Amino acid sequence: MTEFFGYKRPDGSIGVRNHLLVIAPIDCSFEPAKKIASQVDGAVAITQHHGCGNDPVLVHNLVGTGLNPNVAAVLVVGLGCETLTSKIIAEAIQKSGKPVETLVIQEEGGTLKTQKKGIKILKKWKKEIAEYKPEPFPICKLILAVECGGSDATSGIAANPAVGVACDRLIDEGGTVIFSEPQEMIGTQHILARRAINELVAEDIYTMIENDEARLKAIGVDSRWMSKGNIDGGLTTIEEKSLGAIRKGGTRQIQGVLWNDWERFDKPTRPGLWLQDGTGWDVPSVSHMVAAGAQVVVFTTGQGSTTGHAIAPVIKVTGNPHTYASMRDNMDINASTILNGGDSIFDVGDRTFNTIIKTSSGSKTKAETLGYQDYIVFLRSRAAEHLLGHC
Amino acid sequence: MNIKAIQIDDRDNVATLTNNSKKGDIVQVLNPSGVVFLELQLIEPIPYGHKISIKNLKVGDEIIKYGETIGIVNKNILKGSWIHTHNVGSARMPTSGKEEGIL
Numbered sequence: 086m087t088e089f090f091g092y093k094r095p096d097g098s099i100g101v102r103n104h105l106l107v108i109a110p111i112d113c114s115f116e117p118a119k120k121i122a123s124q125v126d127g128a129v130a131i132t133q134h135h136g137c138g139n140d141p142v143l144v145h146n147l148v149g150t151g152l153n154p155n156v157a158a159v160l161v162v163g164l165g166c167e168t169l170t171s172k173i174i175a176e177a178i179q180k181s182g183k184p185v186e187t188l189v190i191q192e193e194g195g196t197l198k199t200q201k202k203g204i205k206i207l208k209k210w211k212k213e214i215a216e217y218k219p220e221p222f223p224i225c226k227l228i229l230a231v232e233c234g235g236s237d238a239t240s241g242i243a244a245n246p247a248v249g250v251a252c253d254r255l256i257d258e259g260g261t262v263i264f265s266e267p268q269e270m271i272g273t274q275h276i277l278a279r280r281a282i283n284e285l286v287a288e289d290i291y292t293m294i295e296n297d298e299a300r301l302k303a304i305g306v307d308s309r310w311m312s313k314g315n316i317d318g319g320l321t322t323i324e325e326k327s328l329g330a331i332r333k334g335g336t337r338q339i340q341g342v343l344w345n346d347w348e349r350f351d352k353p354t355r356p357g358l359w360l361q362d363g364t365g366w367d368v369p370s371v372s373h374m375v376a377a378g379a380q381v382v383v384f385t386t387g388q389g390s391t392t393g394h395a396i397a398p399v400i401k402v403t404g405n406p407h408t409y410a411s412m413r414d415n416m417d418i419n420a421s422t423i424l425n426g427g428d429s430i431f432d433v434g435d436r437t438f439n440t441i442i443k444t445s446s447g448s449k450t451k452a453e454t455l456g457y458q459d460y461i462v463f464l465r466s467r468a469a470e471h472l473l474g475h476c
Numbered sequence: 477m478n479i480k481a482i483q484i485d486d487r488d489n490v491a492t493l494t495n496n497s498k499k500g501d502i503v504q505v506l507n508p509s510g511v512v513f514l515e516l517q518l519i520e521p522i523p524y525g526h527k528i529s530i531k532n533l534k535v536g537d538e539i540i541k542y543g544e545t546i547g548i549v550n551k552n553i554l555k556g557s558w559i560h561t562h563n564v565g566s567a568r569m570p571t572s573g574k575e576e577g578i579l
Contacts, residue, residue: 238525242482242492246508246542272566276544319492319525321539321559322566325546332484332542424494426480429510 087258089227089445090219091380092157095182099226100154101380101445103214104129104396105207108147110174111137113164117196121162121203127214128207129395133462137167144173145350146462149376151178151185155396157217158184158210160203165191184210219447225259225356227445230374230382230397231333232265234367237387238318241329243404243423243433244385250434251383251441252335252358261356263343263374264334265363267297271308272323273331277360280339289342293362299473300465333385334358343377347467347476352377368392369463371399381445383437391415393457398450400440402433415451479503479518481528485543490527490559492541497522503556505530516556527559539564 091099105125109118109132122130131150133143151159151174159178163171171187179185186206193199231248233240252262270277274294281287298308311323320326335358343351343361353359363373367390371382375397382399384390389408393399403409406421418437422428428436444450470476479501481491491505498521505514505528514530522528527541533553538545547564557563 238492239494242484242494242525246484273544316561319523319527319560321527321561321564322547324544324566325541328542328544328546423482423510424480426504426506426510426512429506430484430508432510 086223086225087442088221088223089442090447091222091226091445092154092217092219093222094154098154098378099222099380100157101227101447102155102396102398103127103157103217104155105158105160105210105214106131106151106156106396107160107162107203107207108132108151108174109162110143110147110169110171111164111167113137113167114162114190117190117200117203118162120200121160121207124204125207125211127211129458131395131460135462135464137169139168139173140464141347141350142345142464143169143462144177145345146373146376147174148177149350149352149378150372150396150460152181153375153378153380153396155380156183157214159186160206161185161187162199162203163187163189165189223259224255224442227255227381227441228261228263228353228379229255229441230263230265230371230379231385232367232371232374232382233269233330233333233385234392235386235388235390236330237405239404239421239424240385240387241326241332243430244387244402244420245329245333246430247404247420247423247433248333248383248385248402248437249335250431251437252333253337254434254438255441256335256337256357259356261353261359262334263353263359263361263377263379264331265361265370265374266330266365267293267360267362268301268365269330270294270327270360271298273327276328277331277339280337282338282340286339286341290339290360293342293360296473296475299475300469303469303473333383345373345377346465346470350377364463366461366463368459369461371397372460372462381441383441389415391452391455391457392459393450393452393455395458395460398444399452399457400437400444400450401452402437414455417451481505483507483530484541487540487543489529489531489533489540491530492527493522493524496524503528519554519556520558522558529553529555529557529559531555538567
């Protein structure tokens with residue numbers, strides 16, 4: 086079995102990076118959190134921008150990111166008067182056994198004192214994690230997230246099918262793959278449901294995709310609709326468009342839907358292919374899959390997306406030769422060689438698989454080298470979900 | 477000019493062009509392993525990113541891409557023809573009418 090070099094955490098999960106994470110549960114404490122993280126190499130700060138209410142979706146996603154094995158230790162920096170307290174976040178992450186500390190600005194006596202203390206904590210951890218040595222692990226310990234953004238006519242015929250080949254191989258060797266963006270599955274629910282491991286999973290797939298159709302309908306968007314750009318670009322039906330999108334997850338059986346709502350935040354419970362109830366918006370879509378445990382991300386793009394992630398390496402694959410040539414700083418894999426017959430879909434799939442293993446063993450992606458630290462939690466309108474009968 | 481078209485799954489009856497083309501051009505169709513298995517002379521121009529029929533198809537036939545049905549033929553199609561909204565409709569969500577407004 087193929088192996089990668091990672092870091093074993095106290096809960097048995099394997100990280101492919103050794104980040105120190107500073108979590109600001111609310112944006113009121115994000116500035117000092119960023120200042121603290123900026124002083125220590127490998128440290129990164131995240132927050133959410135949906136107020137200080139104790140919303141389960143926010144808690145699940147912030148906690149999930151802290152629990153991700155790419156994070157070696159977590160410092161939670163709060164303001165003090167928020168309902169979504171540092172304690173809530175810290176206690177949930179502490180259960181994994183990784184080091185967790187909290188600082189509350191109103192208790193520490195202001196920003197400067199908090200920052201000084203925070204930097205001291207991170208520097209101490211930095212010395213400790215410098216001792217961690219990566220060890221070999223089988224790829225059944227790997228969870229890959231796949232995403233697409235800035236798609237064009239090459240996405241559905243080059244980058245997505247090639248990444249799909251890599252996903253199939255990862256799953257065949259015992260690994261796990263997650264993909265999301267249910268809005269981009271509309272019109273293919275019957276095809277995805279056919280690939281479900283059982284009837285219950287098939288029902289979940291229909292529910293997840295039809296919920297997104299209902300959300301579109303509620304704001305007056307007909308899900309049959311394709312843009313003029315889609316049709317000009319050569320897409321004939323919504324099935325064709327969605328099949329091109331879901332191809333990036335490969336062709337294997339679907340183990341289940343990972344719900345991400347007020348009641349549930351699911352993580353893969355066995356290897357194989359999983360769908361996440363997420364959003365079509367790239368950065369939060371990736372953030373939610375990483376919160377569900379993905380250590381590494383493959384992102385296909387045609388026009389040239391540049392995003393990365395705070396704690397997970399994001400590998401960019403483009404099937405567009407012009408994008409690869411003009412955006413070499415951003416693109417990790419050139420899938421455009423498929424277009425002229427220079428490479429087959431399987432050749433680029435193998436190349437992608439090898440890059441996943443290399444990246445999971447420490448090799449930096451272009452987005453990491455550029456210092457991208459994207460992180461967004463997406464929150465649906467709870468009022469709208471009630472009106473639609475989804476919760 | 478050397479025009480290529482890609483068949484993504486070996487069950488597909490269409491392939492996608494990776495260059496712009498004009499009537500009379502020869503299109504080399506690559507199978508999923510990247511091997512040219514068919515050459516077709518174009519009876520009409522087909523734009524980059526659009527599909528070519530690699531079989532004769534009649535009304536009611538399914539259009540297969542990614543090994544799955546992406547639509548149903550609503551006008552008979554000769555091998556080597558351009559496949560798009562003028563001769564294929566969605567099997568699940570009829571787009572006719574919707575498209576007319578935007579094309």
